[in-house]
Amino acid sequence: MVQSSGAAFSSARAARWLELALVHGVGPMLGRRLVAAFGGIEPLLAAAETGLPSVPGVGPQLSAALAHGHKDEALALLARCEAAGIGVICPDDDLWPPSFELLEDAPLLLFVKGNPSVLGGERMLAVVGARKASREGVLLTRRWSHYLASHGVSVVSGMAAGIDAAAHGGALEAEGITVAVLGCGLLALNGEQPRQVEAVARQGCVVSEFFPAQSARPEYFPRRNRIIAGLAQATLVMEADLRSGSLITARLAAEYGREVFAVPGSVLGSAHAGCHQLIRDGAVLVEQADQLLQQMGWQGADLPSRNRKMEYNPVDAQEAAVLAALAGGALHLDSMAETCGLTLPELSPILLRLELQGVVERLPGSRYLLASELCKT
Incomplete structure (x- = not known):
């Protein structure tokens, strides 16, 4: 088991990616294309401050929105996240999922609780x-x-x-x-x-x-x-x-x-x-x-x-008969009673006891199945 690392993690690089994510009209695919076109988040934001050159998918309105900047808003949001125990990670962080590396539509950042x-x-x-x-x-x-x-x-x-x-x-x-x-x-x-x-x-x-x-x-x-x-x-x-x-x-x-x-x-x-x-x-x-x-x-x-659950040992011959009957797969209550030679009043408390101990599972339609069969190896 991996325990939570406790304190929320956010890097300075995450703050820069958050500035980009806050720009209206910039989604994951366009944002990642812009970062790739300028060789990184820092060059992109630096260029945006002076007005972006012609970039496919970026019109005058979006260029102006990028130039406006969202640094103060990003820092304020990071502070609120930290106070709430929420971390923020971005593609420049070592903790960024490597499985996202080749995905064009991967997110620009992730808000995280836990490890x-x-x-x-x-x-x-x-x-x-x-x-x-x-x-x-x-x-x-x-x-x-x-x-x-x-x-x-x-x-x-x-x-x-x-x-x-x-x-x-x-x-x-x-x-x-x-x-x-x-x-x-x-x-x-x-x-x-x-x-x-x-x-x-x-x-x-x-x-x-x-x-x-x-x-x-x-x-x-x-x-x-x-x-x-x-x-x-x-x-x-x-x-x-x-x-x-x-x-x-x-x-x-x-x-x-x-x-x-x-x-x-x-x-x-x-x-x-x-x-x-x-x-x-x-x-x-x-x-x-x-x-x-x-x-x-x-x-x-x-x-x-x-x-792992330990192997269950039946407490008496009746339990053993029930478990043996279920070894072949799920059974209806009536079929199980007939197979085991038990009346329904005799069988019901046995099944309830086994169910409470996690040995059998009750399925829809008054059917029962060995719990081990649900994750059979």
Whole structure:
């Protein structure tokens, strides 16, 4: 586990990039092109003070906005960030994610809570999916994320409800590293978000390209998704229909040359239709978490053994019979009772006891599954 570094980090170079980001009309792509054209942020801002020469994409209005300067505003914003425990990093910093290096649409800077050094990890996996996920999808995501985090994988997601929350939760339970990317500013949180941000920041970091006071807007989430895809070496879509924003993340990851994985599901509904479309488009189908580790060559970096659950020993013959019945896969309550030779009143307290101990998981439709099968190795 990587603990938060505590004090917020912001460099003098970040202040200069923040001046550029504050210019109305300068977005990530244009900003990076301008910096490249002038050979760095300092030469660009120096030239802007005297009036920019003719630059493609820069008209008189934008040139005037650049010349106006935002130094005082940038310094004041940095002071507010420092007071709130928010760091700011930019492309000139050693802590800038190396995975952004070749991305034309990488952000101009990142506002950070937690430990920004984790952004340079070599085993970063985006885990994304539906906000209104099924209970089974949430359970599977939590178990897989726990398993992957316990094998040294940093879990990246968007801190939304459903699959995102389960991904962060599984990594936190494993005492592994997790990174949350927000679609709003770090001072525009509401509801449970402040508590969630603090929890993630203690074991990784929370990042946003939006100014701290910017509230979430629908058009911000595709921008957030490109950062999720850009940070990670691979993206895993757990459960998604055809309208899910997680498909944007997956397609951006593919455009960035990153591996894309998808978990298949039932064809009787639309909940997994997005995953099936991704598989048809070339995503790698995975049915077990360790298949992803093998595909990425990420085996052999387990965290300390305390993160692994000990093998469960049944307390009596009835528990043993239930576990043996579930060894073949998920079973309906009625089928399990028949297989084990137990009445429903006898079986129900056994299942409740096993569920409370994390040995079995209850699925929709009165079905049960061994918890170990959800992150089967």
